[in-house]
Amino acid sequence: MAQAPPLLAIDDLVAVFDGPRGQLRAVDGLDLAMAGGEILGLVGESGCGKSMTALSVLGLLPPPGRVAAGRILFEGQDLLELPSRRLRELRGKAISMVFQEPMTSLNPVFTVGRQVAEQVLAHEELGRKEAWSRAVDMLARVGIPDPARRAGDFPHQLSGGLRQRVMIAMALIMKPRLLMADEPTTALDVTIQAQILGLMQDLQRQSGASILLITHNLAVVAQMADRVAVMYTGRILETAPVKELFAEPLHPYTRGLLSCLPARAPRPGMRLPTIPGIVPALDELPPGCAFSDRCPERFGPCQKAEPALREVAPGRLVRCYLHHHEQRRTRRAA
Amino acid sequence: MSQAAAQPLVALQAVSKHYRVQRGFLGSSRQSLHALDQVDLAVLPGEVLGLVGESGCGKSTLGRMVMRLEEPSAGRVFFDGRDLASLDREGLRGLRRQMQIVFQDPVTSLNPRLTVGSMLAEPFQIHRQGGRREIKERVEALLTEVGLRPEHARRYPHQFSGGQRQRIGIARALALRPRLVVADEPVSALDVSIQAQVLNLLMDLKEKMGLTYLFVAHDLSVVRHLCDRVAVMYLGKVVEITPVAGLNQARAHPYTEALLKSAPVADPQRRFSAPPLAGDVPSPLNPPPGCRFHTRCPEAQEVCHRQEPPLTPLGPDRLCACHFRP
Numbered sequence: 227m228a229q230a231p232p233l234l235a236i237d238d239l240v241a242v243f244d245g246p247r248g249q250l251r252a253v254d255g256l257d258l259a260m261a262g263g264e265i266l267g268l269v270g271e272s273g274c275g276k277s278m279t280a281l282s283v284l285g286l287l288p289p290p291g292r293v294a295a296g297r298i299l300f301e302g303q304d305l306l307e308l309p310s311r312r313l314r315e316l317r318g319k320a321i322s323m324v325f326q327e328p329m330t331s332l333n334p335v336f337t338v339g340r341q342v343a344e345q346v347l348a349h350e351e352l353g354r355k356e357a358w359s360r361a362v363d364m365l366a367r368v369g370i371p372d373p374a375r376r377a378g379d380f381p382h383q384l385s386g387g388l389r390q391r392v393m394i395a396m397a398l399i400m401k402p403r404l405l406m407a408d409e410p411t412t413a414l415d416v417t418i419q420a421q422i423l424g425l426m427q428d429l430q431r432q433s434g435a436s437i438l439l440i441t442h443n444l445a446v447v448a449q450m451a452d453r454v455a456v457m458y459t460g461r462i463l464e465t466a467p468v469k470e471l472f473a474e475p476l477h478p479y480t481r482g483l484l485s486c487l488p489a490r491a492p493r494p495g496m497r498l499p500t501i502p503g504i505v506p507a508l509d510e511l512p513p514g515c516a517f518s519d520r521c522p523e524r525f526g527p528c529q530k531a532e533p534a535l536r537e538v539a540p541g542r543l544v545r546c547y548l549h550h551h552e553q554r555r556t557r558r559a560a
Numbered sequence: 561m562s563q564a565a566a567q568p569l570v571a572l573q574a575v576s577k578h579y580r581v582q583r584g585f586l587g588s589s590r591q592s593l594h595a596l597d598q599v600d601l602a603v604l605p606g607e608v609l610g611l612v613g614e615s616g617c618g619k620s621t622l623g624r625m626v627m628r629l630e631e632p633s634a635g636r637v638f639f640d641g642r643d644l645a646s647l648d649r650e651g652l653r654g655l656r657r658q659m660q661i662v663f664q665d666p667v668t669s670l671n672p673r674l675t676v677g678s679m680l681a682e683p684f685q686i687h688r689q690g691g692r693r694e695i696k697e698r699v700e701a702l703l704t705e706v707g708l709r710p711e712h713a714r715r716y717p718h719q720f721s722g723g724q725r726q727r728i729g730i731a732r733a734l735a736l737r738p739r740l741v742v743a744d745e746p747v748s749a750l751d752v753s754i755q756a757q758v759l760n761l762l763m764d765l766k767e768k769m770g771l772t773y774l775f776v777a778h779d780l781s782v783v784r785h786l787c788d789r790v791a792v793m794y795l796g797k798v799v800e801i802t803p804v805a806g807l808n809q810a811r812a813h814p815y816t817e818a819l820l821k822s823a824p825v826a827d828p829q830r831r832f833s834a835p836p837l838a839g840d841v842p843s844p845l846n847p848p849p850g851c852r853f854h855t856r857c858p859e860a861q862e863v864c865h866r867q868e869p870p871l872t873p874l875g876p877d878r879l880c881a882c883h884f885r886p
Contacts, residue, residue, distance in 0.1 A: 271751035272722075385840045415614035416778065420822035420835040442751060445781070445824035449831050468828040486756030488785035489826050494804065495785065497763065498756040504721050505751075 231302055233436050234260040234283070234404060239296035241275070241282050241460075250508045252278040252291065254460035257535055262403065265430060265437045267451030267468070269444060269483075271505055275460040276440045280406045284323060285313050300404070319349045322397040326409035328389035332381040338392045339365070339377025345399050364395040369425055387418035391425065398429055405430075406438040411446065423450060444487060448472055453541075456480050459508060459516040462535055465543040476544045479517045515546070523548060567641065568602035569740055569772050570626055575599045575635035577621050577796075581845060593844050595621040597796040598635070600871065603740070608766070608773040610787035610804070612780065612819070616844050617793040619776045623742040626774060627661050628652060639740070657687055660733035664745035666725030670717040676703070676728055677713030683735040698735075706731040707761060723754035727761065734765060744776045759786060780807075780823045789877075792816045795844055795852040798871060801879040813880050815853050851883070859884055 241253035253275045260266050268276050281287045283298055283305065298305040300321065305313060325331040333341060342361035346352055352360075358377070365373035368391040381389055390410060397405055407426065411419040427450065430437055439450055447454055448468065455465045456477065464477040475481045482501035484490060491498055503520040506512065512519040514529040521528065527547050535545040577596040583589050596618040603609045603626075611619040624630045625637060628644050637644045639655055647655060663669035671679060680699045684690055690698065700710035706727040717725055726746060733741055743762065747755040763786065766773060777783050783790055784804055792800040792813060800813040807820060821836040839856050842848055848855050854864035863883050874880040 271753065387840055415841070416780075417614060417818060417822045417835070417837045418840065419824070420832065421838070423824070424832075424835040443824070444752065445826040448826045448828045449824040451828075472826070472828050483752055484826070486753050487781065487826050488756070488759065489781035491785060495763070497760050498785075500756045500760065501753040504723065504754070 232259040232299075233262045233301060234258070234438075235297075235299040236279070236283070237297040237299070239279070239282060239298065240294045241278050241287060241291060242294045243291045245290070247509065251294075251460055252508065253282060256296070256457075256460065256462055258455055258462060258465075260404070260436050260438065262436055263434045264452045265439055265450055267447035267454040268438060268440045268457060269442065269447050269454060270457035271442060273505060273508075274457045276457050277408050278460075279457075280323060280408055280438065280440055283406065284317055284321065285310070286317075315349070318345055318402075319400040320402055321404045321406070322400065322402040324390075324393045324397045324405065324407040324410045326412050328386065328393045328413075329381060331393060332389060334381055337378050337380055338384065338389075339379075342377070342392065342395050342399055345396050349400055360399065361395070364399045365392070367429070368392070368395045368398075369421070370395075385418075386414055387421060390414060390418075390422055394422070394425065394429070398433065398435075401433060402435055404436050404438065406440065408440045409442070410439075412441070412443065419446075426450070444483065445489065456483070459506065459511060461516060461545065462543070463517065463545045465535075465541075467541055470542060476538065476542065476549055477517075477546050478521045478523050478548070482520075482522075566604050568638075569605045569640055570601075570603040570774070571638040572599055572601045572622070572625070573636045573638070575601075575622075575625060575632045575637060577618070577625060577630060578633045591845050594796045594847055595844060596625070596632075597847075599796075599798050601791055601798060601801070603772060603774055604789075605739070605772055606770060607788045608775055608786055610783040610790040611774060611776045611793060612778060612783055612790060613793035614778065614819075614841055616795070616841060618796040618844075619793050620744055622793070623661065623744050623774055623776045626740075627659060627742055628656075629661070653687075657736045658738050659740040659742065660736070660738040661742040661744060662726075662729050662733045662746045665749055666722055666729050667717070669729055670725060672717055675714055675716055676720075679717075679728070680713070680732055680735060683732065687736060689736070702731045702735055705734070705765070707757075721754075722750055723757055726750060726754075726758050730758075730761065730765070734769070737769065738771070740772045740774065742774045742776070745778065746775075747782060748777070748779065755782075762786070780819065781826075792819065795841065795847050797852055797881065799853065799881045801871070803877055806875075806878055811874075811885060813882050813885060814857050814859050818856075818858075851881075 236256055236258040239253050239256040240251060243250045243252055256279060270276050282293050293306055339358060339361050342364055343357040346357040346360050362373050362377050365377055370376050370388060370391050411422050414422060441447060451468045454468050454471045456463050458479055464480050475484055485499040501520055512529060515532055518524050518528040533545050533547045533550060535543050536550060537543050538549045575596055576598055579593040579595060581591050581593050583591060611622060613619050621630060625632055677699055680702055681695050684695045684698060699713055703710055703712055708727055747758050750758060775787055787804050789803050791798050794815050800816050818836040837856050842855055850866050851864040851869055854860040869881045869883045871879045871881045874886055
């Protein structure tokens with residue numbers, strides 16, 4: 227099968243934090259592939275490792291975090307083997323990132339125009355004037371009204387929505403092939419969220435960049451993503467095209483997550499289905515499958531060994547014995 | 561029972577709240593921020609009234625006003641027919657037992673240096689209810705009621721997960737068996753799976769104790785699920801009050817329509833097209849004249865710039881503040 231190599235291929239990634247109580251594996255054997263031009267939604271609850279995955283790709287894990295194993299192939303080259311100078315060249319240019327809180331990720335003492343222009347100056351031999359005018363053009367493209375004047379504003383003079391537009395301008399001005407957006411609209415009001423999501427869709431269509439959209443919000447994923455990967459305790463439990471995932475979730479965790487959304491309740495006011503228990507601490511994972519202690523469908527092999535993430539239908543990967551043929555047979559027999 | 565006949569548990573009459581803001585060099589210019597402007601609202605006994613709107617619309621201020629955590633600049637707030645402003649300290653304390661608040665952030669709203677047991681004992685001590693043993697028993701019963709275990713009384717807040725901490729916040733609010741609970745974004749800081757657990761708990765407790773909720777939220781899917789009626793707020797004004805079912809009918813207030821269309825739906829078959837509203841919410845320091853929504857309203861006409869539309873009936877149990885509704 228002659229397929230284009232994926233834009234990003236993460237193999238068996240392990241990111242660890244060494245602490246006083248021992249080592250915590252924030253990302254634990256993560257496999258993920260992204261094609262060019264797609265929007266992949268990476269969803270999961272807080273602490274599941276979705277942000278750590280993105281920071282690993284950028285080589286920006288906060289210390290004492292570090293990547294302990296695995297490969298991160300971007301256009302075929304392993305980012306983990308790259309000298310830091312080469313990685314810095316890629317960062318902000320070929321791969322860029324938008325964070326949740328634009329106020330803390332923008333520098334409060336520089337004008338926003340200068341911060342966008344810096345992105346250009348960091349990667350291209352250009353005069354300051356040219357860089358500035360490119361910055362103003364980019365601010366216009368992300369829908370900032372009166373961009374020539376606004377470029378001279380400091381971050382605190384802009385609303386939350388405009389600040390997030392500035393972040394997106396910074397991230398996209400070098401035309402990256404991969405944009406990682408970590409909860410880009412979580413801090414925003416719903417009408418502003420709709421604007422920013424619309425903007426990201428438009429820019430994605432124009433530029434053909436891939437977007438890794440990291441969020442806990444399943445509704446945002448449903449609106450934006452082509453494919454979805456569901457994460458839990460540092461691993462991927464399920465990957466599927468978005469429509470298939472919402473129509474027929476396979477992993478019991480995905481099923482649980484979707485069914486506890488109030489919007490999907492059969493009628494208002496009814497008791498919502500819940501997932502029993504809470505996400506376990508990373509150093510208190512159950513044996514076998516990481517979800518096994520909360521899983522309503524747990525059976526024989528689940529607490530003996532962790533199931534692999536396996537393709538069970540075209541484009542559908544799931545880490546669950548319920549969908550692995552040999553185990554399913556033993557379950558029926560039991 | 562007709563809803564109109566019921567005497568409201570809480571009634572706000574032309575309530576405004578203005579904050580003085582100092583700006584400029586050494587506060588050289590003073591401005592006033594209109595957090596709430598001439599709001600009329602009634603919460604009926606036994607209902608869940610949702611309060612929705614974007615940041616700065618005044619929904620939290622309104623909730624705090626009902627709790628008398630803030631004094632209105634103008635207007636009156638009634639609880640069970642009594643004007644809160646007419647009560648002295650003792651009278652207010654008596655009334656406080658009947659209304660409680662649950663905050664959004666279960667981390668900052670719990671005292672990190674008190675055990676859960678002593679925190680939950682406080683309301684009983686303050687209101688002099690029972691001796692030590694009796695209070696201990698009641699604290700343990702309370703913990704069980706919100707889905708925690710009696711032995712949790714000896715632990716500190718940091719030893720709990722976010723969802724458990726919100727259960728503690730709920731237990732504290734319910735200790736004295738209030739009639740009204742103001743829930744200020746009680747599930748927005750929680751993960752989806754935990755959110756469902758806490759919503760179920762709130763619904764169970766309402767059923768069991770006959771509570772009335774004023775439910776401040778920004779997530780419309782939560783509001784739709786839980787609330788009987790909704791008041792939609794924009795820049796310090798209530799622009800629409802409607803039964804939840806009315807949200808699905810056509811011809812809601814243009815802002816309500818925009819909110820509904822902006823909210824992403826957890827269904828990839830129903831994707832939104834263009835964002836319904838351009839621009840930002842104007843500053844409450846300097847709200848636009850006329851209808852406050854006219855700067856962003858897709859249907860705004862000349863009259864909207866000049867004249868503020870009053871809340872007027874739109875059907876039997878619905879009020880809407882728009883020149884072009886119905």
